[in-house]
Amino acid sequence: MPYTYEYPRPSVTVDVVIFTIADDDLKVLLIRRGAEPFKGKWALPGGFVNMDESLERAAARELKEEVGVSDVYLEQLFTFGEPKRDPRGRVISVCYFALVDATRQTIRAASDAADAEWHSVFKLPRLAFDHRQILDYAIWRLRNKIEWTTVGYELLPPKFTLSALQRVYEIILQKPVDKRNFRKRILAQGQITELNETRADGAHRPARLFAFKAK
Amino acid sequence: MPYTYEYPRPSVTVDVVIFTIADDDLKVLLIRRGAEPFKGKWALPGGFVNMDESLERAAARELKEEVGVSDVYLEQLFTFGEPKRDPRGRVISVCYFALVDATRQTIRAASDAADAEWHSVFKLPRLAFDHRQILDYAIWRLRNKIEWTTVGYELLPPKFTLSALQRVYEIILQKPVDKRNFRKRILAQGQITELNETRADGAHRPARLFAFKAK
DNA sequence: CCAAAAGTGTTTCACTTACACCCATGA
DNA sequence: TCATGGGTGTAAGTGAAACACTTTTGG
Numbered sequence: 320m321p322y323t324y325e326y327p328r329p330s331v332t333v334d335v336v337i338f339t340i341a342d343d344d345l346k347v348l349l350i351r352r353g354a355e356p357f358k359g360k361w362a363l364p365g366g367f368v369n370m371d372e373s374l375e376r377a378a379a380r381e382l383k384e385e386v387g388v389s390d391v392y393l394e395q396l397f398t399f400g401e402p403k404r405d406p407r408g409r410v411i412s413v414c415y416f417a418l419v420d421a422t423r424q425t426i427r428a429a430s431d432a433a434d435a436e437w438h439s440v441f442k443l444p445r446l447a448f449d450h451r452q453i454l455d456y457a458i459w460r461l462r463n464k465i466e467w468t469t470v471g472y473e474l475l476p477p478k479f480t481l482s483a484l485q486r487v488y489e490i491i492l493q494k495p496v497d498k499r500n501f502r503k504r505i506l507a508q509g510q511i512t513e514l515n516e517t518r519a520d521g522a523h524r525p526a527r528l529f530a531f532k533a534k
Numbered sequence: 535m536p537y538t539y540e541y542p543r544p545s546v547t548v549d550v551v552i553f554t555i556a557d558d559d560l561k562v563l564l565i566r567r568g569a570e571p572f573k574g575k576w577a578l579p580g581g582f583v584n585m586d587e588s589l590e591r592a593a594a595r596e597l598k599e600e601v602g603v604s605d606v607y608l609e610q611l612f613t614f615g616e617p618k619r620d621p622r623g624r625v626i627s628v629c630y631f632a633l634v635d636a637t638r639q640t641i642r643a644a645s646d647a648a649d650a651e652w653h654s655v656f657k658l659p660r661l662a663f664d665h666r667q668i669l670d671y672a673i674w675r676l677r678n679k680i681e682w683t684t685v686g687y688e689l690l691p692p693k694f695t696l697s698a699l700q701r702v703y704e705i706i707l708q709k710p711v712d713k714r715n716f717r718k719r720i721l722a723q724g725q726i727t728e729l730n731e732t733r734a735d736g737a738h739r740p741a742r743l744f745a746f747k748a749k
Numbered sequence: 750c751c752a753a754a755a756g757t758g759t760t761t762c763a764c765t766t767a768c769a770c771c772c773a774t775g776a
Numbered sequence: 777t778c779a780t781g782g783g784t785g786t787a788a789g790t791g792a793a794a795c796a797c798t799t800t801t802g803g
Contacts, residue, residue: 327585328543331615331626370542370624374615398613398628400546400589409585411546411628413613482782499784500766507764523781524773697755714757715793722791738754739800 329400329409333377334365334450336396336416336457337386340474344439345490347454348385349446351434356406357447361438363454365412378415385435392418392473396457404449416457418473441493465491469510472531480518480526481505544615544624548592549580549665551611551631551672552601555689559654560705562669563600564661566649571621572662576653578669580627593630600650607633607688611672619664631672633688656708680706684725687746695733695741696720 337348349361364385368377375393383389393415400411438444440458443451464470471487472479485501505511510532517525552563564576579600583592590608598604608630615626653659655673658666679685686702687694700716720726725747732740 326545326582329546329583329585330541331544331546367541368544368615368626370544371617373617374613374626395612397610398589400583400628402586402588411583411589411626413615413626480782497767498782499768502783503785504765521781522775523779524775524783526782695755712793712795713755714795717756718758719792736754737802738752739756739802741755 327409329411331368332365332410332412333368333374333381334363334412334414334453335378335381335385335393336363336414336454337382337419338416338440338457338461338474339419339421339437340487340490341421341437343486343490344441345458346437347440347443347457349436349438349444350385351436352447360447361436361444361450362447363414363450364435368413374413375415378413378417382417382419386419388419388423391420391423392470396453396460399449399453401449412453414453414457416460418461418470420474420476422476462491469508469531472511478514478516478528478530480528482526484529542624544626545620546583547580547625547627548583548589548596549578549627549629549668550593550596550600550608551578551629551669552597552634553631553655553672553676553689554634554636554652555702555705556636556652558701558705559656560673561652562655562658562672564651564653564659565600566651567662575662576651576659576665577662578629578665579650583628589628590630593628593632597632597634601634603634603638606635606638607685611668611675614664614668616664627668629668629672631675633676633685635689635691637691677706684723684746687726693729693731693743693745695743697741699744 339346339348348364350364352358352360352362364381366377366381368374372380374395378393378395379389382391382393394417396414396416398411398413402409404410404412440454443454445451446454461470465488471484471491474487475483481502484505485496485498488496488501511529512532514528514530516528518528519525554561554563563579565579567573567575567577579596581592581596583589587595590610593608593610594604597606597608609632611629611631613626613628617624619625619627655669658669660666661669676685680703686699686706689702690698696717699720700711700713703716704711726744727747729743729745731743733743734740
């Protein structure tokens with residue numbers, strides 16, 4: 320541990336990989352950069368950490384500013400700090416990943432960005448800085464996590480059908496999932512409750528709705 | 535992403551949780567602080583990140599300085615950045631955890647610390663800053679990781695007996711492990727090779743030595 | 750020959766996987 | 777009545793857990 324603070328200090332930012340499911344696809348929010356370097360290129364939303372806010376609060380603030388939501392799933396991902404990752408100087412980026420349910424997201428124009436858009440993670444443009452690497456890592460984490468935990472629910476509204484949840488898994492894992500085994504496994508986890516409601520909109524047999532127990 | 539760097543900058547340090555197995559116990563290297571705050575208290579080894587070195591290099595450097603080893607297992611753990619975690623000002627700490635095998639560690643006195651010592655993680659003194667929280671998280675990660683991966687080998691010398699490896703697991707998990715199932719499981723992983731050597735020192739039946747394949 | 754650690758297989762149980770048909774509804 | 781997505785069970789296979797005795801060596 321240091322004795323002194325008379326030491327050159329790097330800049331510290333938080334970048335947030337914000338995922339959602341929309342149009343039957345896994346999407347990530349990207350911001351088109353309005354200034355150099357990488358002007359016009361797409362980048363992850365992010366910004367400086369204020370001196371009086373925690374890292375997680377900074378990430379939550381970004382999320383609020385860029386997507387206009389709070390109380391969503393937010394997890395620290397990794398801290399990227401290669402000396403040359405930003406051409407302007409030493410910037411250390413503490414990265415987070417967030418899961419936002421498709422019905423809540425309402426993108427706001429970010430104050431420091433020309434444009435914000437949801438992009439399919441399977442058809443990504445060229446990204447600024449090392450953001451492609453960050454995003455790839457986030458996808459890898461999401462895929463692992465969905466197999467061992469219950470984060471999948473975070474991408475759905477409070478009431479959802481099992482078919483919708485299954486689609487979330489299929490989209491993220493990019494492989495078909497067996498319907499019967501999926502339902503058995505999910506129900507066996509005991510984390511969701513069957514509701515006495517069905518979905519009204521479909522043209523076919525109405526699907527039973529479920530809800531995630533703890534949130 | 536920021537436009538400007540005219541922004542207050544926090545200090546950034548790396549702290550390293552260095553584990554080893556010694557005296558049939560899981561040990562962590564702690565440094566006695568020689569200055570305020572927390573003067574005289576034990577703390578994790580750590581220090582500032584130089585402007586031209588990566589975070590991982592900074593952690594490796596600390597490891598080299600404090601324990602005198604390189605080429606050991608090193609993994610980023612978490613970044614702690616609560617605004618009040620250091621009474622002197624805003625300090626963000628990128629934490630790593632390292633696994634050092636018991637035969638290699640030769641503690642050196644650290645340049646900025648009065649003393650460095652291995653402590654049992656089960657009999658810890660009061661630690662400086664939020665280092666207890668960091669250490670608890672590192673132990674949790676180690677326990678998880680050892681169940682799903684092969685990091686256990688990193689705590690042993692290149693040639694080891696299966697009994698020694700089993701003890702590593704028992705010490706970390708703090709529960710007895712079934713010998714036959716353990717051997718089956720480890721061998722089935724296909725990550726270690728049986729050597730044509732036995733351990734010479736024991737007073738009883740000599741144990742076969744094994745080696746980790748990829749390192 | 751005794752004490753102590755090394756080494757070795759089989760059975761049981763739980764969980765995962767593969768797989769195909771009927772149901773309910775709106776058009 | 778038909779097209780479409782919703783919903784259900786069983787059998788086989790795979791991996792984890794429980795469990796006790798024989799072997800080899802040094803003293």
